Structures are given as structure tokens and as C-alpha cells.
Amino acid sequence: MIYKNKIPLSYIFNELKTPLFFVSLIAIFTAVLPFFFSSFLSNIPISIATTLGVAISILLSYMINQSYERWWEARKIWGEIVNDSRTLVLQLQMYVDEGNQEIQNISYRQVCWGYYLGQALRKETSSKIPKRFLSEDDIKLVNDHKHKPLCLLSLQNMNIRELHKMGKIDKFSQIKIEETLASLTASMGKCxxxxxTVFPAIYRYGLHTTIYLFVIFLSLSVAFELQHFMLQFFILLIVSTVFFFLEKAAFRMQDPFENIPTDTPITSIAETIESNILQLLGEDASSVTINSANKFYVL
Incomplete structure (x- = not known):
């Protein structure tokens, strides 16, 4: 997704149009019903709707809290990914001799890793991954691998091991870089x-049903009967809109990797990683050239 500060009103309308349509039908139905069952419905107290409203508030509070925790955890994990990606490049520049081509190759691979991880989490079949950062050998290996982000991390590990074998880095440097790669792997696993991990569906279905029951009993209660049907209709619509909006917000936030306006902006974060790494290398996107001589990888 492209990160936006404002959620489009069209998106909110599309989320709420179905429940509000059913609320409208309920309002019309309950307005007609007293003409046929006036003696029975005249005894329905508003305390039933009040009790349901309290129950809805408790359930909404729980769902919103749990959903936000999942969303915030996802955002913190991607913050760690940004830091580890920067650390990886800084370690390469510290431990490997200046001018070594592998600094650039590993850094470019890390740029693509962020995009590939985002694509895997969103289960996208295609996305605008900047493959210009990968050599032809890397592209072939990644395309043949089912778990593409894991494949790239495997290539990074093999590249570091090869640098150690060739004497380009010492054992201490190898261990420190591998710790950073292990942290990236852990972040991928957390995502x-x-x-x-599916949020228990029973909470949403139970809450959704309770809101409809609240609307029904509120519209039928004696204390809610107003002289003008349209006024009663709009009040019912406004009250139910608040509940359904909060319920939808909680439902959408519980899945932060679904490529919708409310999810974690992982594409924007991947672009930040790309920009940061290129700046550390003293380059910009238009100056990228790939060395395709890496042929020692075997998966």
C-alpha cells in the first residue's frame, strides 16, 4: 500500500454500507410491526437495549485493544527491520575493505529483501520489486524458491561465509554480521x-450479532418511540453507525498485512530502507549497476 494520512471516505462507506442497509430495513420493519402486535410490543422496556449497549461497549473495548496491539506489534517489528537493515550495511562498511564489490551486492540484496517480505506477507503474486538490484543468478534462485525472503537471507549467509573463507573478514566480524542476519530472520518469523495467527472469529460474530439485537430492541422500546418516524430513523442510524464503525476498525486493524488503508505501511517502509541503504552507499536509484559474477551460491 501507499501510506496515507487520511482514509478515503469511499473506503469507510464501502465498509459500512451493508450493515447500515440492514439497520434501515430493521428501522422500517419495527416501525410497521406495532400496527400488528401493539399489545405485545408496548411492554418492551428500554433497559434491554441499555444492557446490550453496555455489553457492546465492553466487547468493543476488548477488540479494539487487542487489534491495536497486533497492529502496533507489526509496526514495531518493521521498525526493527529498518534498524537491522541499516546495521547490516554499516557493519559491512566497517568490517570489509573499502571498495569490495560484495558490500554493494549484499546491500542491494537487503533492499530487495524488504520488498519481497512485504509481498510474501500480503500474499501478492506480483509487485513492483526493484529487481535491478539483483544479479541474474540471484533472480533465478529467488524465482525458483517458494519462500523468497528466506532465499535472500540464505544468499546473504552464504555470501558472508564466502567472505570469511577468502579472508576478507575475520571470525569476529562474521559472527557480528550473522547476528544481524539472525535478527532479520527473527523479525520475519514474528511477522x-x-x-x-487468526484473531478468534467468535468475538466478531458475537459482537456483530449483539449490535443488531441492540438496534432491534432500541427501535422497539417504548421510551424510544418518537412522533416523527424520520427523526427516529436517523437517530437509530447514527447510533448504529458509531458501533459498526468501531467494530469494523477493530476488525481491520487485527490483520496488519492485508494491503488495505488501515494496515502497516510496509511498502513505504521498504522504500525507506532502500533510500537509507543507497545513501549509505553514496548512490541513488539511477546509478545502480549490478555485478553478475556471483556464481558460488548453491541452494
Whole structure:
């Protein structure tokens, strides 16, 4: 997604149009119903709707809190990914001799890793991954691998091991860089845990049903009967809109990797990683050239 400060009103309308349509039908139905069952419905107290409203508030509070925690955890993980990506390049520049081509190759690979991870989390079949940062050998290996971000991390590990074998870095430097790669792997696993751990559906279905019951009992209660049907209709619509909006917000935030306006802006973060790494290398996107001589990888 492209990160936006404002959520489009059209998106909010599309999220709420179905429940508000059913609320409108309920309002019309309950307005007609008293003409046929006036003696029965005249005894429905508003305390039933009040009790349901309190229950809805408690459930909404719980769902919003849990959903925000999942969303915030995802954002913190991607913050760690940004820091580890910067650290990886800084370590390469510190431990490897200046001018070594592998500094550039590993850094470019890290740029692509952020995009590939975002694509994997969103289960996208295609995205605008800047493959110009990868050599032809790397592209072939990644395309043949089911878990593309893991494949890139494997290539990074092999590249570091090869640098150590060739005497370009010492054992201490190898260990420190591998610790950074291990942290990136852990962050990837945390994102996948959030993605694959489903928020209990019973909470949403129970809350959704309770809101409809609240609307029904509120519209039928004696204390809510107004002289003008349209006034009663709009009040019912406004009250239910607040509940449904909060319920939808909680539902959408619980899945931060779904490529919707409310999710974690991982594409924007991946672009930040790209910009930061290129700046550390003293380059810009238009000056990227790839050395395709890397042929020692075997997966």
C-alpha cells in the first residue's frame, strides 16, 4: 500500500454500507410491526437495549485493544527491520575493505529483501520489486524458491561465509554480521506469526450479532418511540453507525498485512530502507549497476 494520512471516505462507506442497509430495513420493519402486535410490543422496556449497549461497549473495548496491539506489534517489528537493515550495511562498511564489490551486492540484496517480505506477507503474486538490484543468478534462485525472503537471507549467509573463507573478514566480524542476519530472520518469523495467527472469529460474530439485537430492541422500546418516524430513523442510524464503525476498525486493524488503508505501511517502509541503504552507499536509484559474477551460491 501507499501510506496515507487520511482514509478515503469511499473506503469507510464501502465498509459500512451493508450493515447500515440492514439497520434501515430493521428501522422500517419495527416501525410497521406495532400496527400488528401493539399489545405485545408496548411492554418492551428500554433497559434491554441499555444492557446490550453496555455489553457492546465492553466487547468493543476488548477488540479494539487487542487489534491495536497486533497492529502496533507489526509496526514495531518493521521498525526493527529498518534498524537491522541499516546495521547490516554499516557493519559491512566497517568490517570489509573499502571498495569490495560484495558490500554493494549484499546491500542491494537487503533492499530487495524488504520488498519481497512485504509481498510474501500480503500474499501478492506480483509487485513492483526493484529487481535491478539483483544479479541474474540471484533472480533465478529467488524465482525458483517458494519462500523468497528466506532465499535472500540464505544468499546473504552464504555470501558472508564466502567472505570469511577468502579472508576478507575475520571470525569476529562474521559472527557480528550473522547476528544481524539472525535478527532479520527473527523479525520475519514474528511477522509471519501475526499473519498466520487468526484473531478468534467468535468475538466478531458475537459482537456483530449483539449490535443488531441492540438496534432491534432500541427501535422497539417504548421510551424510544418518537412522533416523527424520520427523526427516529436517523437517530437509530447514527447510533448504529458509531458501533459498526468501531467494530469494523477493530476488525481491520487485527490483520496488519492485508494491503488495505488501515494496515502497516510496509511498502513505504521498504522504500525507506532502500533510500537509507543507497545513501549509505553514496548512490541513488539511477546509478545502480549490478555485478553478475556471483556464481558460488548453491541452494
Amino acid at each position: 509471519e506469526r501475526i499473519k498466520n
